[in-house]
Amino acid sequence: MAAKVRKIPKKGKHEWNNIYFGDSLKGMKNLPDACIDLVMTSPPYADMKKYADGFEGFQPDNYVQWFLPYISQIARILKDTGSFILNINDKSMDGFRHPFIFELIYAIHNIEDYCKIKGIELEKVDMHGLKLFERLFWNKGKYLAHPKRFGDKVEYIFWFSKAKNRKFNMDPMRLEYDSKSVKRMERPLLKRFVREGGEEVTEYKQGGEGSWAPNPEGALPSVLIEEGAMHHVHPVEEALPEGTILITEKFDSDFHGVVQPKEGDSPHPSTIVTIGSEARRIAGNHVAVYPERLVSYFIQGATDAGDIVLDPFMGTGTTAVVAKALGRQYIGYDQVEDYVKTAMERVEKGPYVKELQETAETSSEDWYSLKKNAD
Structure with a gap:
């Protein structure tokens, strides 16, 4: 009824x-x-x-x-x-x-x-x-x-x-990293950047050992909301190349301490959402x-x-x-x-x-x- x-x-x-x-x-x-x-x-x-x-x-x-x-x-x-x-x-x-x-x-x-x-x-x-x-x-x-x-x-x-x-x-709104971004993260690491509200945290690694580490939950959301942003991203640790350095212990932040690629370097949770x-x-x-x-x-x-x-x-x-x-x-x-x-x-x-x-x-x-x- x-x-x-x-x-x-x-x-x-x-x-x-x-x-x-x-x-x-x-x-x-x-x-x-x-x-x-x-x-x-x-x-x-x-x-x-x-x-x-x-x-x-x-x-x-x-x-x-x-x-x-x-x-x-x-x-x-x-x-x-x-x-x-x-x-x-x-x-x-x-x-x-x-x-x-x-x-x-x-x-x-x-x-x-x-x-x-x-x-x-x-x-x-x-x-x-x-x-x-x-x-x-x-x-x-x-x-x-x-x-x-x-x-x-x-x-x-x-x-x-x-x-x-x-x-x-943040995490439910993250995007999946594309293959180019993951490949770029394999490059030798000289600096780490975590940006939030204009602040920048930098750590130097002597000799450039290790590589950029993507956040296990995915890339940041973008102001362009795409279809991919509607699905929670599975963790990526197992797919990372040997030698990748996660810095969770070093930075306790809203980003879970994981290095974030600079804006423009990866598909952030976007400010454009594409959904039919x-x-x-x-x-x-x-x-x-x-x-x-x-x-x-x-x-x-x-x-x-x-x-x-x-x-x-x-x-x-x-x-x-x-x-x-x-x-x-x-x-x-x-x-x-x-x-x-x-x-x-x-x-x-x-x-x-x-x-x-x-x-x-x-x-x-x-x-x-x-x-x-x-x-």
């Missing part, structure tokens, strides 16, 4: 692992402060796509002002170690790209100053505002051809957080679905098992499906009742992607033991 669609509850009545029917702005206002580990979402775009409830998107000139009240609530309910990951796309108008995306990012990064400049009154502007941690690019691998424009294959992904101590799990659309497989009547692998990539990178993931524009439930499969709790909202029904059905059926199905099987027992009360 199909699960009953639930409307947004009153303050103090929310439960985790539910998708509510209604405006998420109202729903988030009823959540307590600092209760969410990750907000990941893809809001309605500033385009003319027609959604199931007749909504056709906002015009770019009005988009930022419409979205800011949601941002204010997201900042309030996020934990200090939490993240907000936003998938969004821009729009071409009259032969030019509209720059509203850049206005939006500035507004989020400096929400209080922006509101003062624009004369916007928000019910509550969180004093610990969101800051832009990273910008990434999702390469969808396809585009609509236009005779006078470049093929537009990418959408933006912006990663915001409140503080530098944000939760960030899954819309025809799982979308139902929804016109804009992002892939399970894309959501999985960021949930693994920004949360731990048992953490709480919120999607304020849940659509047909991809965020909830993946969160549950990975042993996280979820909560979400959507204003289209049919989408909520589809999302709930998908959560019950589980993920479409095979590796997530396998993960869901191993994590289901722990997931069902998680607490339900949101307050």
Whole structure:
């Protein structure tokens, strides 16, 4: 029997692992402060796509002002170690790209100053505002051809957080080293470099004995998110040539002390993520679905098992499906009742992607033991 669609509850009545029917702005206002580990979402775009409830998107000139009240609530309910990951796309108008995306990012990064400049009154502007941690690019691998424009294959992904101590799990986001990089690491070692936040650690090895050692978990992630970034990389120690020197004992860092090739020398976990659309497989009547692998990539990178993931524009439930499969709790909202029904059905059926199905099987027992009360 199909699960009953639930409307947004009153303050103090929310439960985790539910998708509510209604405006998420109202729903988030009823959540307590600092209760969410990750907000990941893809809001309605500033385009003319027609959604199931007749909504056709906002015009770019009005988009930022419409979205800011949601941002204010997201900042309030996020934990200090939490993240907000936003998938969004821009729009071409009259032969030019509209720059509203850049206005939006500035507004989020400096929400209080922006509101003062624009004369916007928000019910509550969180004093610990969101800051832009990273910008990434999702390469969808396809585009609509236009005779006078470049093929537009990418959408933006912006990663915001409140503080530098944000939760960030590097290893699940790493890439596999290519053969050229592994070959290059066999060269005699004169210096070792570990770079993080602009800092450089150097160690000299007399005589150049040994070689560069790749991190056993793979190369750093890149701002270009490729298909390969969606799969955890198996350890590489056994494949290393004789004489390779691991320096785990010497450097206890976020990189596990293993030498990292300089940027540009290897396929970092990229700022461009290449994943094809899954819309025809799982979308139902929804016109804009992002892939399970894309959501999985960021949930693994920004949360731990048992953490709480919120999607304020849940659509047909991809965020909830993946969160549950990975042993996280979820909560979400959507204003289209049919989408909520589809999302709930998908959560019950589980993920479409095979590796997530396998993960869901191993994590289901722990997931069902998680607490339900949101307050």
